[in-house]
Amino acid sequence: xxxxxxxxxALVELKDISKRYGTIRALEGVGLEVHGGExxxxxxxxxxxxxxxxxxxxxxxxxxxxxxxxxxxxxxPASPREALDRGIATVYQDLxxxxxxxxxxxxFLGSEPRRGVGPFKRLDVDFMRRTTHAxxxxxxxxxxxxxxxxxxxxxxxxxxxxxxxxxYFGAKVLVLDEPTAALGVKQSGVVLKYVASARDQxxxxxxxxxxxxxxxxxxxxxxxxxxxxxxxxxxxEEITLExxxxxxxxxxxLDDLRHELEHRAP
Numbered sequence: 541x542x543x544x545x546x547x548x549x550a551l552v553e554l555k556d557i558s559k560r561y562g563t564i565r566a567l568e569g570v571g572l573e574v575h576g577g578e579x580x581x582x583x584x585x586x587x588x589x590x591x592x593x594x595x596x597x598x599x600x601x602x603x604x605x606x607x608x609x610x611x612x613x614x615x616x617p618a619s620p621r622e623a624l625d626r627g628i629a630t631v632y633q634d635l636x637x638x639x640x641x642x643x644x645x646x647x648f649l650g651s652e653p654r655r656g657v658g659p660f661k662r663l664d665v666d667f668m669r670r671t672t673h674a675x676x677x678x679x680x681x682x683x684x685x686x687x688x689x690x691x692x693x694x695x696x697x698x699x700x701x702x703x704x705x706x707x708y709f710g711a712k713v714l715v716l717d718e719p720t721a722a723l724g725v726k727q728s729g730v731v732l733k734y735v736a737s738a739r740d741q742x743x744x745x746x747x748x749x750x751x752x753x754x755x756x757x758x759x760x761x762x763x764x765x766x767x768x769x770x771x772x773x774x775x776x777e778e779i780t781l782e783x784x785x786x787x788x789x790x791x792x793x794l795d796d797l798r799h800e801l802e803h804r805a806p
Contacts, residue, residue, distance in 0.1 A: 549612045550575050551713050551744040552597065552628065557606035559592055566592040567768045569606075573761065574713055574744040579735065581747045581755035583788050584765035590748050593765070594717055597746065598630040599623030627712030631702045633721055639691025643683065644672040646690045647705050671708070679704045679737050696727030700734045707738055714738055715746040720754050732758050752788045756781040764788060 552574040559567040567589045574580050584590050595601040596608070599617030607614055610626050617623040620630065637646045645652075648668050655664040672686045681700050690698060699719045706714050716735065720728040736758050739745050749755050755762060762779060764772035764787055772787050779787075 550609070551611060552746075553607075553609040553612075554593075554597070554603075555607045555609075557593075557596065557603045557608065559596060559601065559603050565768055567596075567603075570763075570765065570768075570770045571773065572597075572746070572763055574746055575760075576712070576742050576744050577739060578760040579739050579745040579747050579758050580761040580763065581749060581759035582763045582765065583749060583752060583755055583784075585750055587767065588765040589768040590750075590765060591717075592768075594630065594632075594715060594746075594748060597623070597628060597713075597715055599628070624711075627710065628715065629706035629709070629711035629713070630715040631699070631706060631717065631719065633718045635698055635702055637690050637698060637702075640689050642687045643690045643693070643701060644668045644686040647672040647675070647686075647701060647708075651709065675704050675708045676701065679707065679734055681734070694727055695723050696730045699723075699731045703734050703738055707741060707743065711743060713744045713746065715748070717748050718750070719747070720749065720751065728754060750788075752781065752785045756784055 550573045552572070554570065554572040557567055557570045558565075570589065570593060572580065572582070572593070582590055582593060592601065596603050599620045599622050602616050602618070608616060610628070615626070617626065617628075623630075638649065641649070645668070653664045653667055654661045656662055669686055673683065676683050676686075679700065681697070681704065690701065693701070703714065703716075719731050719735070723731065732754060735745060735747060739758070747755065747759065760776050762772070762774045762776075762784060763770060774784070
């Protein structure tokens with residue numbers, strides 16, 4: 541009985557979350573569930589509330605109302621470090637990398653292992669090189685030269701390095717902020733492949749996007765936001781791509797606009 545309860549416990553659960561900035565309502569009554577081995581997609585246009593939701597999950601901002609649970613325990617992460625310590629890693633669209641530094645240095649940036657004692661301590665460069673190559677290979681990224689500056693990689697490859705880094709450092713939940721937004725079709729496909737790989741390794745993934753086609757390729761759950769409110773919450777079995785796209789596009793509002801444009805046509 542106890543094991544069944546554990547299996548049903550979400551890694552992250554948000555219920556009736558609200559957030560205001562002064563008189564501006566950024567979120568109201570938003571819910572979200574993230575389970576291990578699943579991808580929860582959060583969809584919405586600009587201004588829908590996706591960024592605010594990310595900041596709450598990542599520990600950047602605290603919610604004003606509702607409940608935020610991590611593995612069943614109610615909490616209010618006070619900082620990104622606290623969220624990370626609880627297993628939540630966030631990869632933002634504008635990746636925090638140092639373009640001129642090698643891939644291995646960016647992989648361990650801020651968490652560099654050292655060897656030696658006292659004043660003779662130095663960076664364990666060989667370990668970092670080997671580990672970076674091995675971890676990228678484990679994710680399916682065959683990068684021959686981890687000494688190359690990370691700025692020479694494509695946008696999709698840099699996203700994949702960030703995902704592999706989060707997996708290596710023990711993330712249980714991976715939050716991805718529009719990872720395919722600025723990428724072409726081929727690079728987007730590469731990133732989606734590694735997002736699915738993170739899911740297959742047992743992580744719970746939150747995939748923020750405004751693209752229903754990308755979401756439906758990998759998603760298990762879908763949450764739709766509009767102007768800070770939740771207008772839809774579905775599992776993959778409950779909705780088709782066509783229905784998801786229609787809901788994302790505005791549904792009845794889109795039909796009204798079509799009728800209006802048809803009446804105006806000469």
